[in-house]
Amino acid sequence: MASYAPSKLILVFFLVSYSSTSSLALNKTTNIGVIIDEGSRAGKEQKTAIEIAVQKLNSGSKNHKLAIQFKNSKGDPLEAASSASDLIDKENVQVIVGTDTWEETTVVAKIGQRAKIPVISLTAHTFQSQSRLQWPFLVQMTNVDMHDEIKCIASIVQSYNWKRTIVVYEDNMFGDGYIGVSLLSEALQQIGSLIEQTVAVPHFTSSFDPTETIRENLANVVTTKQSRVFIVLKSSLQDASRVFEEANKLGLMGRDSVWILGDSFSSFLDSLDPSVFQHIQGALGVKTYYYDNSTQFLDFKSNFKTSFRSKYPEEDKSEPGIYAIRAYNSIETISLALDRLGNLKYTDGKKLLDTILSTNFSSLTGRIDFQGENQSEVFQLVNIIGKS
Known part of the structure; x- marks a missing residue:
């Protein structure tokens, strides 16, 4: 019997070794870099939603774990670029999520492209086919x-x-506001209407004083133009808020005027500071529609409100807005892509990128399908009354 003892010992050793190797494979951790403006309402929503998503997905996955590395861009494109480089070089992240403005997105996208790292943007850009070709x-x-x-x-x-x-549109470095005006002009001509005047607002980071320019342009409308139908087509939250403040001072927000707000502003109404609402009473907003009555969304909403109130008691609103929804969906997208990759190792991020782009699933608020570029967007019309 003594002659069998070594075999038994060897057998036990191999079983333990195999079990340890399998455990390591099943518990693979993927580092995800997140770049947000942590001082802004958008950043607070994004951080809360991402933490909720990671906690839920990590508890439910046996194949991999997600580790989040947050960086604060402070709303500065240069800071965002520096954060992206640090995340790639020092934190070894395999994908980057975030950025609140298109200016930040473009610089981070360039860095991600050089490193062959997918960059998932939470910011809307009006011409997606163009941006995909460039980045x-x-x-x-x-x-x-x-x-x-x-x-x-x-x-x-x-x-x-x-x-x-x-x-009214924001004159930024990408020219998409101007392109939007041209498209709107053609659409209005087809229904017998026209654009009497355009008001180009300097980007809030411009060296020019945006407030003074807005005031002068709106004062010119008061004295020389007939129309009192204003369309805010493409603008950042900062510049749009300045427009409404100056329009109020000139009496352009009363019963004799109509304001139609484009999606770039209306989709973030849930996240606006309540003080802004006093300047936009009665305005109509064209807002991206999403289904918010599913069990999945209602569970997320409940968790979000509890967590957000605890982290940011100074905030008046605790409802999740579009910022939070996109942030949560981005993490779920990455998790599902990693599930599909299994234990395969990818060396340059290209396979992860391709897997993300081919992923489609039922998200918090509807179907996510990155290949469905020809699907028309659904909008809802909202009327701003009181604080909501």
Whole structure:
């Protein structure tokens, strides 16, 4: 019997070794870099939603774990670029999520492309096919297309038979605001309306004083133009808020004026500071529609409100807005892509990128399908009354 003892010992050793190796494979951890402006309402929502997503997905996955490395961009594109480099070089992240502005997104996308790291943007850009060609490693969590938004706005103008409009847009370095004005002009001409004047607002990071420019342009409208139908087509939250503040001072937000707000502003109404609402009473908003009555969303909403109140008691609102939804969906997208990859090792991120882009699933608020570029977006019309 003594002659069998070594064999038994060897057998036991191999079983333990195999079990340890399997455990390591099953518990693979993927580092995810997140770049947000932690001082902004958007950043607070994103961070809360991402933490909820990671906690839920990690507890339910046996194949992999997600480790989140947060970086604070402070809303500065240069800071965002530095954060992206640190995440790749020092934290060894395999994918980057975040950025609140298109300016931040573009610089981070360039860095991600050089490192062959997928970058998932939570910011909407109006011409997605163009951005994908320019930044092939960039993935956008929104499918908003300006052509659909233009059709919706033109339909509103037509239904009220307004013949003249004033268009307000942000003059940024990408020129998408100007392109949007051209598209809107064509759509309005088809229904017998026209753009009487455009008001180009300097980007809030411009060296020019945006407030003074806005005031002068709106004062010119008061004295020289007939139309009192204003369309805020493409603008950052900062510049749009300044526009409304100056319009109020000039008496352009009363009963004699109409304001139609594009998706770039309306989709973030849930996240606006309550003080902003006093300047936009009665405005109409064209907002991306999403289904918010599913059991999955209601569970997320309940968890979000509890966590958000605990982390940020100074905030008046605890409802999750579009920022939070996109952030949660981005983490779920990554997790599902990693599930599909299994234990395969990818060396340059290209396989992860391709897997993310081919992933489609039922998210918090509807179907996520990165290949469904030809699907029309659904919008809802909202009216701003009181604090909501």
